[in-house]
Amino acid sequence: MADAEKKGNPVIETIKTVVYALLIAGVFRTIFFQPFWIPSGSMKNTLLIGDFLFVNKMAYGYSYASCPSVIIPRFGINLDAKSFCGFADGDNTRLFGGEPERGDVVVFRHPVSGRDFVKRLIGMPGDKVQVKGGVVFINGEAAPQEPAGIFEEVAAAQGPHRLRPRCANGPVGEGGTCNKELFTETLPNGVTHSILNIGTQRSDDTPVYTVPEGNYFFMGDNRDNSSDSRVPNAAGGVGFVPYENLIGRADRVMFSSAGRSMLFFWTWRSDRFFKAVN
Template identity: 75%
Template sequence: MAENVTKKGNAVIETVKTIVYALLIAGIFRTLFFQPFWIPSGSMKETLLIGDFLFVNKMAYGYSYASCPSVILPAVGINIDAEDVCGVFRGDNDRLFGSEPERGDVVVFRHPVSGRDFIKRLVGLPGDQIQVKGGVLSINGEQVKLQDDGVFTEIYEPQGPQGTRPRCSNGPVGEGAVCEKTREIETFPNGNTHTILNIGNQGMDNTGIYTVPEGNYFFMGDNRDNSSDSRLPQSAGGVGFVPFENLIGRADRIMFSSAGRSMLFFWTWRGNRFFKAVE
């Protein structure tokens, strides 16, 4: 009898050890290599859609305090922030094994004020002068090249877990109607090309000149009229300039994409987005 109890006790201990080891390995993997990211908003359409699930390459720019994973599960009261774990390393705006990002990279970063993870396209490098005039981006006094690329269409209906509805250039439209945005191909001075969307003349289509400070970066969403980004200062609820140490990693490839309210609803997965490269 005692032997059976001992065996059961050993089995429980081994199970607990296995779980602990698995969690440690997963934590190391997420901290050093790749971090999963679920797209919650439409600010990067059509490059990234609500419901895209991707892994962020954390090796791309090296490591800082922001590389430590955050674990936020409101349903069970868990709110462990990266700064809670690695905040002692914050403040020098440096990185271990650091490498500079390139203009046009799609980057996940920590918001300088809220600490929440954002994903945007890198537009401005340190020392750049950035301005938007008439909806056209200028970098160091030169307008980027734009090429018309037709119309982006989607159904006007709730999207994703938050149930947000898209904004339309042909709006207002009714539930279930076709929502349109103009699509253009934008080309940066380094040759990087990507798609941007617009819905018309908006408040952030004309800005002053932003001079990007040393050690900081300027980000914008590809869905230009539906993005809270560096065009709006932090004091006004925007992103503002983002320090180098706040970069988490580069988005390289979409693993799969769900058009439903949850990524677990596999019948809503988009068949054309499996392992799709992020451009």
């Protein structure tokens, strides 16, 4: 009898174990690293649909955006960071704040929808940013682009959302080779990274954007297939992103799956495991 009392009710013990595990996971996710699954192709070829990475939340310190979101549309659950930490929103400051660097690949919360986005940091506070003929100009100086060949992928539905890639070589039949022009872009601080070009479109020529203090200007590396700061958030884009909306820096792809689910092991991309994000 005494032994049974010491052991306690097994159901209650199991519940306590699950609760403790969830609390530990929640603390880890809030303070250190947040898992992030790439759902779209806006950051190709730096990040591919199906890449799984951990976001370094220590890089820029902490704000309301550091709190986790629980969004499960199938069950009608829509609890974003403001649902948990909205009391800390509005002052555009951070605890143990660190400044991001131009060229960082950053996960942030959309200023209006609250959804998580991942883009490359192009414009710093006070910068004047403009795109002319597909070339980024920062404070009047062009960010040079050097041809780097052709990016190839299969013209087929990708990821859980079954997104089809856009191709520079025109309409491509199912299973054909979809091409995009590949360039290496160099930002004013010397950071180099890959960008893709599909063709000429409206987003290749923009007005001059002056980035407000305490805000940042982001663009996708797949320049012709990215909703980013080139379009104001009032018009359905991202617009300027406040400092407090930054979640963390994407440093390394941990795992990658080209299929509809990470469980489909035959679709795993072994060459992307633990790949650094540049």
